[in-house]
Amino acid sequence: MATHPGSSPSAEPTMTVAVVNGSRAVLVLAGELRAENLRELEQLLAGPSLEEAAEWLVEMGDVTRLDLACAYALLRAVTLRPEPAVLTIRGARRHVQRTFRHSGLDTVAITDG
Template identity: 60%
Template sequence: MAADHPSTPPAGPGTACAPDNRPAELVLVGQIGTKFLRELEQRLDAPPLREATEWFVDMSGVTRFDLACAYALLRAATLRPKPAALRIHGARRAVQRTLRHAGLDAVAVIEE
């Protein structure tokens, strides 16, 4: 799915889009730490994700994901009138550990 994305996002929180009749896509790349927390929260609250009921998060390009950012992703997906169905793809083992530590495995499908 991420291969269909029109451009390669810069390091940091990445990009979000909502293709017709498909889950909203969030592509994250690089080392995402507290330095990018505010920008990540803004992207998670942007219309493509805020309005979608299903999210596909491509984390194949993420080399590090801070626990605070994992909590931001968890809050954005669950603290809504109708929680988003969340599918996380391509996260490295260390990133998966962080996601699980934040509790995302309880609300998301985490794919290799």
Template identity: 65%
Template sequence: MPPSEKELTVAAEHTTPPAEPAIFVSVDDSHRAELVLTGDIGAATLRELEETLDAPPLAEAAEWVVDMSGVTHLDLACAYALLRAATLRAKPAELTIRGARRAVRRTLRHAGLDAVATIVE
């Protein structure tokens, strides 16, 4: 039996729409940068992510803290971009990733970030 109109309306109200991707950066005086990622970090976000990772203040920071608690999906290409940016520098950044969901942590591991970063739930 097909669902009633009321059941469909209730189901639609409980479905969370995908969050728009967003990238925020802040740096303190000790050259510690915080990168906050939210939403679906995928192909549409890759160029912006790469530009953010290569530009000051992240490029100059010695320590990166990446807050992924608001990331609903992380594309493997974006995880590789983070890996390249953190490690292919004259002095690699000390990288801590926090708040990543299980699926996001799996993508981070597939990219090899668990070998160069501290991943904190």
């Protein structure tokens, strides 16, 4: 799908993980994360890179929408581990942060502007 001048960028979600120093994982999310993306997100969150990391940094500056189902998936992934990961979320927009509050994710995450 081509974008035209003045139109918004594609809302197609992207989700990637990069491990830094073995114990710290950086998860980069972008676009619209909706219920139809839940399975892909859960698979990513259950992957070995995140399983081994004690700290998760989630870059969300390019997330334009976050459904409650996806917020709950992130909450479950962090809290249901034998040792919960330290979760820092960076760059989340105000309406995405509101979804954190609705899901309870804000109670386990450090939000960094």
